[in-house]
Amino acid sequence: MILALRVVVLAWLVAACATPPTHPVQPPAELPGTWLAQGRLAVTADEEAWHGTFAWHQAPAQVLIEMAGPLGQGSVRLREDHTGALLEVGADQVFHGRDTEALLREQLGWSLPVRGLRYWITGRPDPDRPAIVRRDEAGRVISLEQDGWDVACTRYLDVGAGVLPHRLVLEREALRIRLVIDRWQPGPLAREGS
Known part of the structure; x- marks a missing residue:
């Protein structure tokens, strides 16, 4: 009886000393093939800086990224599908190219890594490319290195069915891109075909 009581007291003491988790652990959310992410963006390249808002519309065969500076100034619209890439700067400049990254670099002097970012923005590495990935205890990506980019997911957002990067x-090199995703929406591409 005394041995049993000692075991119970010891178990209770060990349990009392355990540190409870500071937040519930949630797995990363699974997004369908079509989704929308909206938020804020800051780009620093060499001595130049740009900030504004963005809307990323992703479909299986198309990506549409809309960016605008403060008060809608400096708008950029970028679309890529099986026919190539289209970049619209403001209301009157339209550029065409084979892919978005080369087109942005040529026209704006910096490039958004669209190929990898379509995965990174959802908290995953590009499955078709080698990567070094660090994860937290819930399996969420904390940081990754892929295609010469260092990517840090510094905060996640609860979207109901799990979490996605916030x-x-x-x-x-000399390019730094900061994204804050304020809204995730799974479903049809809002501007498909436009």
Whole structure:
């Protein structure tokens, strides 16, 4: 009887000393093939800086990224599908190219890593490319290195069915891109075909 009581007291003491988790652990959310992410963006390249808002519309065969500076100034619209890439700067400049990354670099002097970012923005590495990935205890990506980019997922957002990145920082050489995703929406591409 005394031995049993000692075991119970010891178990109770061990349990009392355990540190409870500071937040519930949630797995990363699974997004369908079509989704929308909206938020804020800051780009620093060499001595230049740009910030504004973005809307990323992703479909299986198409991506549409809309960016605008403060008060809608400096709007950029980027679309890529099986026919190539289209970049609209403001209301009157339209550029065409084979892919979004080369087109942005040529026209704006910096490039958004669209190929990898379509995965990174959802908290995953590109499954078709080698990567070094660090995860937290829930399996969420904390940081990854892929295609010469260092990507940090510094905060996640509860979207009901799990969590998705809320803050990301991408760095490569003298380029730093910071994304804050304020809204995730699974479903049809809002501007498909436009």
